[in-house]
Amino acid sequence: xxxxxxxxTSFVVREFLQKVNRTHASLIIGVPKExxxxxxxxxxxxxxxxxxxxxxHKVILESGAGNSINYSDTYYADSGAIIVNSRAEVFEASLxxxxxxPTLYEVKLMRPRTTVLSFLQQPLLSSLVLExxxxxxxxxxxxDLVYDEEGTSPFVTAISEIEGASAITLAAELMSNxxxxxxxxxGGIPGVSPTEVVIMGADIAxxxxxxxxxxxxxxxxxxxxxxxxxxxxxxxxGRPLFTSTLQPNVLRNTFRSADVLIGxxxxxxxxxxxxxxxxxxxxxxxxxxxxxxRLAQGGCFETTMEACIPGxxxxxxxYGVLHFCEMSISSRVSRTASIALSNVFSNLFQNxxxxxxxxxxxxxxxxxSSGFYMFAGxxxxxxxxxxxxxPVNDIGLFLPGY
Numbered sequence: 001x002x003x004x005x006x007x008x009t010s011f012v013v014r015e016f017l018q019k020v021n022r023t024h025a026s027l028i029i030g031v032p033k034e035x036x037x038x039x040x041x042x043x044x045x046x047x048x049x050x051x052x053x054x055x056x057h058k059v060i061l062e063s064g065a066g067n068s069i070n071y072s073d074t075y076y077a078d079s080g081a082i083i084v085n086s087r088a089e090v091f092e093a094s095l096x097x098x099x100x101x102p103t104l105y106e107v108k109l110m111r112p113r114t115t116v117l118s119f120l121q122q123p124l125l126s127s128l129v130l131e132x133x134x135x136x137x138x139x140x141x142x143x144d145l146v147y148d149e150e151g152t153s154p155f156v157t158a159i160s161e162i163e164g165a166s167a168i169t170l171a172a173e174l175m176s177n178x179x180x181x182x183x184x185x186x187g188g189i190p191g192v193s194p195t196e197v198v199i200m201g202a203d204i205a206x207x208x209x210x211x212x213x214x215x216x217x218x219x220x221x222x223x224x225x226x227x228x229x230x231x232x233x234x235x236x237x238g239r240p241l242f243t244s245t246l247q248p249n250v251l252r253n254t255f256r257s258a259d260v261l262i263g264x265x266x267x268x269x270x271x272x273x274x275x276x277x278x279x280x281x282x283x284x285x286x287x288x289x290x291x292x293x294r295l296a297q298g299g300c301f302e303t304t305m306e307a308c309i310p311g312x313x314x315x316x317x318x319y320g321v322l323h324f325c326e327m328s329i330s331s332r333v334s335r336t337a338s339i340a341l342s343n344v345f346s347n348l349f350q351n352x353x354x355x356x357x358x359x360x361x362x363x364x365x366x367x368x369s370s371g372f373y374m375f376a377g378x379x380x381x382x383x384x385x386x387x388x389x390x391p392v393n394d395i396g397l398f399l400p401g402y
Contacts, residue, residue, distance in 0.1 A: 025357035027057040027349060030093030031081075033065040034100060038124070038310070038327055040068040040334035041341065043097040043117075046079040048342035052349060053080030062090045069335040095358065097345070101125045102140070107132040113376070115139040115358045119155075120268070120373070120384070121296040121327060123308040127388050130374065137377035139358065144268045145381060146371035156268075157204055158340040162330040163293050164208025164264065168216070170332070171197070171260045174289055174324060181322070182287040184259060187217030194219045196257055200276065200300055201264035202229035202243070205293055209262055211237055221254055224265070225274060246274055255283040263292040263300025269383045278302040278319075286320035295325050363399050375399075 029052065031044055042065055044052075049059045061081040063073050073083045084090060091109035096102070098118040102110075107129060110116065113136070120142040133140055143155035172186035173179055175195070188194030197213040199206045202224035210233065213220045221242040224230050230243040244250050255261070261284065267273050281290070281303050292304040299305045303318050307325035314326045330337040351368075355361040362369040373381035378393045385392035 025353050025355075025360070027052070027095055027353055027357070028093045029057060029059045029349070030090040030096045031059065031061045031065055032087060032090045032096065032098060032106065033062040034068065034098065035103075036068050038331075039100045040331045041099045041328070041337045042066060042069050042071075042334070043099060043338070043341060044345060045069070045338055045342045046071055046075045046081070047339075048346050049076060049081045050079040051346050055350065055353065057349065057353065058082065058093075060084055060090050060093050062087055069338045099341075101142075102129060102133070104129050104132055107136065107138065110136060110138060112136045113139070115141065117141045117143065119296065119328075120144045122298055122387060123296070123327070124310060125384075130379070130388060130390070133374055134377040134379075138374060139372060139376065140374040141371040142373055142381075142384075143371065145373065145383075147367040149367065151367075154344045155341065158344055159328070159330050159337060160204035160264075161208050162333060162337050162340060163328070164205040164210075165212050166329050166333060167205070167209045167262050167264075167291050167293060168197075168212040170324065170329065171262070171289060171291060172216070174322065175259070181289070186213070186260075188219075189217075195259045196221070197260045197262065198223070198254055198258040199262045199264055200224075201266065201294075202226065202233045203264060203266050206262070206264040207233050207236060209264060210241065213260075214239065214241075218260075221258075223251065223254075248280075251276075251280055252283050255280055256285065258284060259288055261288065261290045263290070263294055263304070265294060265300050267294065267297040273298070275299070275305075276301045281321060282319050284319070284321045288321050290321055290323045291329070292323070292325050293329060296327050299325070359399070362395075369395055369399065 052059055059081045061076050061083055063083050063085045066076055077083050088109050094114060096114060096116040101118045101121050101124050102116050147153050175181035175184040177183040184195055186195050195218045197218045197220050199209055199222045202222050206222060210220050210222055222233055223244050223246055225246050234241050292300050294300045295308055299308055304323055304325045306312060316323050352358060352361045355364050372395055373384040375395050375398050379385045379390045380393050380395040382392050
């Protein structure tokens with residue numbers, strides 16, 4: 001009489017554990033080679049691949065994909081990746097992980113209902129690609145649109161930290177005589193006026209850039225239309241800092257003495273865009289330097305918009321001002337950027353597997369589901385839909401139990 005209830009209880013617990021195990025999904029992840037002319041970062045490092053394989057997932061890597069971050073095929077193979085020479089074999093995977101958005105050729109290689117993850121990189125995405133994805137009912141997710149429980153994007157945060165620091169080291173390099181600059185030292189020494197760095201945008205990239213410039217002794221001025229961000233950057237840097245909203249007269253007076261102008265304003269999912277006009281750029285002194293960190297979002301300056309066209313020069317001079325425009329400055333330190341992204345991916349894929357796959361995670365996480373701009377071939381993100389003048393659907397209509 002005492003033994004029988006215990007046996008029944010044990011049976012119930014065992015069945016419960018079996019149900020939990022069924023929710024775990026094994027992922028098949030394809031990592032194709034990026035077009036290294038524009039992009040040198042890779043989504044997964046060998047260390048991240050090893051973690052995924054140990055967790056029961058399958059990673060298919062195109063041969064040579066890791067060369068741009070100085071990881072050989074052998075290193076990836078030793079970590080458990082399946083190395084293939086055919087690009088088509090990579091796109092047999094149900095989950096494609098990239099950095100740049102998919103090209104028309106890549107979409108043609110995908111199987112119907114494939115899920116592809118990448119950065120949005122607006123200038124590289126086209127209506128033809130979106131139409132091809134719609135026909136194949138592709139699920140397309142942009143890292144820029146994903147956010148966590150705190151309302152921030154872990155991918156954007158990781159890359160913005162790198163871009164903010166890289167912008168200052170790049171500015172110091174471009175201002176030297178060795179690279180055709182005016183021969184100015186970033187910062188200042190006794191008896192010499194400090195370099196004046198103007199930063200447009202007080203988000204993470206702007207904050208990190210300001211911290212790096214201040215550490216070198218530069219005079220830093222930060223502009224943003226969000227007074228809360230300006231207040232936060234002052235507090236986080238822990239020192240007096242010139243900050244201002246985007247007032248035309250203040251901007252004009254500041255630009256006249258600036259040596260470096262860094263564009264770090266965020267436009268993703270924003271209802272409006274503040275872009276610096278060419279008239280204000282004319283106010284910069286001859287030999288000044290502009291670094292636009294938001295080319296992938298359409299650019300912060302009117303004079304850098306032409307650089308958004310694929311194939312346009314990344315360094316050019318206009319109105320006597322040197323412009324540096326790359327789709328992603330973090331691609332210049334591709335290994336560091338790839339490691340930072342892999343750290344985020346490891347956690348994302350673990351959550352994805354525990355929730356039963358892509359659809360399961362989308363159903364249970366609003367932050368993850370917000371990353372989709374196309375779901376089952378339907379446009380589901382208002383920001384991307386407005387960029388291409390397309391109708392938008394509510395992703396909740398396609399996710400049972402959402």
